[in-house]
Amino acid sequence: MTETAAVRAPGGAQAVRRALDVLHCFHDNGPDLSASDLARRLGLPVSTAHRLARTLLAAGFLEQDPRTSRYRLGPSVTELGRLSYHQRGLHLAAPELADLAERTGATADLALRGGPHAVIVAGGSVTPKVGLRRPLHSTALGKVLLAWARPGEGGPGSLPPLPAFTDRTIVDPVALERELARVRADAYALNDGESALGVRTLAVPVLDGAGHARFALAVRATPEVITAERTEWLLAEARSCARALEVLLLSPAERRPPAGP
Amino acid sequence: MTETAAVRAPGGAQAVRRALDVLHCFHDNGPDLSASDLARRLGLPVSTAHRLARTLLAAGFLEQDPRTSRYRLGPSVTELGRLSYHQRGLHLAAPELADLAERTGATADLALRGGPHAVIVAGGSVTPKVGLRRPLHSTALGKVLLAWARPGEGGPGSLPPLPAFTDRTIVDPVALERELARVRADAYALNDGESALGVRTLAVPVLDGAGHARFALAVRATPEVITAERTEWLLAEARSCARALEVLLLSPAERRPPAGP
DNA sequence: CATGGAATCCCACATCATGGGAAGCGAGTT
DNA sequence: AACTCGCTTCCCATGATGTGGGATTCCATG
Secondary structure, eight states: OOSSSOOOOSSOOSHHHHHHHHHHHHHHSOSOBOHHHHHHHHTOOHHHHHHHHHHHHHTTSEEEOTTTOOEEEOHHHHHHHHHHHHHTTHHHHHHHHHHHHHHHTSEEEEEEEETTEEEEEEEOSSSOOTTOEEESSSSHHHHHHHHTOOGGGOOGGGOOOOOOSSTTSOOOHHHHHHHHHHHHHHTOEEEESSSSTTOEEEEEEEEOTTSOEEEEEEEEEOTTTSOHHHHHHHHHHHHHHHHHHHHHHSOTTTSOOSSOO | OOSSSOOOOSSSOSHHHHHHHHHHHHHHSOSOBOHHHHHHHHTOOHHHHHHHHHHHHHTTSEEEOTTTOOEEEOHHHHHHHHHHHHHTTHHHHHHHHHHHHHHHTSEEEEEEEETTEEEEEEEOSSSOOTTOEEESTTSHHHHHHHHTOOGGGOOGGGOOOOOOSSTTSOOOHHHHHHHHHHHHHHTOEEEESSSSTTOEEEEEEEEOTTSOEEEEEEEEEOTTTSOHHHHHHHHHHHHHHHHHHHHHHSOTTTSOOSSOO
């Protein structure tokens, strides 16, 4: 009733989902938003958006600039974010990624699946793009996460739009499925200017014991660095790093056995 | 109706507040909790806790271990946490804190006010306690945040319990107010074993243009490192760092003028 | 001074969350 | 094996709770 594709999920949740949508709003838009901004972005009445914001404010998930009375993400978000960062063991990944970046001369990024996005959660470059959301269909990270997705996470079927960022972006779902089959067969994903021109990326999965990708590890650089001749070597480096991350980030029970039959 | 001090805030919010309480639950308890755990911890019916968890799950704020079907903090939390971390400019603070820690031989921590806690958001030690919540009444960080609190944030009045951690912990509200007056007068807070024995901490505020503490900066070490003779020098170092952080973390409009009349 | 936009508060309505209950599992115990 | 306990998950009638239109106040702009 309220808006576009508000899929009526069976479990009860309107107020809560809307409140969480408010938080997600701060990702796509500026760092601070007014109550009316939120209402406009979410297609809600101002009154409702305002009430949700106040509730989030009271819980510390938002804070309010006393001068402009606009909202921004609050201490609770910072707090829980750091907590989950450590609970995932991601601080253990940073040195490995920095090492990989230094050896290869490329940017090394680690991402996990966040609904319809690949979310970069750790990086090994001087300019870490940590916290960034990337599309699934136009990035090497995303292709890996799709190719080895868990059954419940939703494969390519959960991506209706497939917007094109360059003329190389795969926009046809059938072509994407074919590309994912190739990714699975070769055990790595390549992104050659499909997201932005002049950027080439290789990505490999960090697999769990069930054979699903828990993380995707990407090596990103210019085509001069990631050449055809160096690809095999870069992949070997990336896979070695992915193997190390399996041990660092996954509990023994989740991990896959060290050696195959 | 449900539990202890569920203050009935005027603005409408039950479902939302409860959902946010679910998230906070993961801070105080283990990294993964079952639906029944959540229900028990929050004093809610299992059915309700389960529904809240599913809603949070659908939005990516929780994720579910497919083996145990327990919940943990999800990708959205990691994502938004990193985002707010960068939006606050805290990545700029880390080098300054590391520098301070190295010069003083102590642990350097930066905290901000998160409701009834001091939340450490950046650290300059090898073992950063980032994401940790500390009580306000028994830590140097907390005393600073209380002493220069914003009017709306609630002063010592918002801390009914005041639990004692050692025999030095200030548990009397009147004594605490007296201590805060001293903190304001001397422009620093000292914590000598009030939170844990054998730990001494100095803290100074990072002030905004309105004279309120936006952050608290702490230097923590053993009493052998933080001696009476070295206190003045340590304070000078900490204040110098706090001055630098004012410039790095606050926008020019929020900042206080460089020189006083 | 007039005008517009935004934040904030209020209140009657009915939509939506609530929570008791029961079914379906899986594990540990007798 | 049969039993039992605890947990997850789903269902549904009830009414408490969130909803949103509108009024009010405040500030910045024309």
